[in-house]
Amino acid sequence: KADGSWNIYDEIEDLVIPSDLASALGENATAGNYFKGFPDSSKKNILWWIKSARRLETRATRIEKTVGMAAENRMANHPAGRDKGPTRRSG
Template structure:
């Protein structure tokens, strides 16, 4: 038996977790409470929140920020997929529009210098 700890309400579902759920459901091992959790996630949007992040889709606001600083897009393209995914998730997970806008601006500004946003940097 697999044990999954309870999820926080509204926490985003990653692709590997969704694949595990599909496998459990296919094998008939998904419990009613697990099914209810998945249905809540689908209803509140947390089930699909990371889909575009995992496909490395650049959101419109970040694309516009890259358009304003052309060298940022070139540098962004050179970042490894894992770094781009982490930065995109950081942007998408912002709860307030002001926070998201600040993260988008920081991402473009740092990318222009070849630096990754939301990454540890030696000062």
């Protein structure tokens, strides 16, 4: 489509982290490290959830929730009980 809506998911598919999310994750090293370790499919789910926000306030709230949950190694926009991030194994 001429408005670019056909390409809206390209950045998500390529796992491009939007600057506002990257900044928020950069301010919380624990959240940033856990977020990096999430499976790609989970990161895409979270990125779509953030990108699909229609209002800036909603987007900001979703980013805040993403960072807060990532700091606890939990994935935002996932069902309860399935939101736990991968466990790290020492080896």
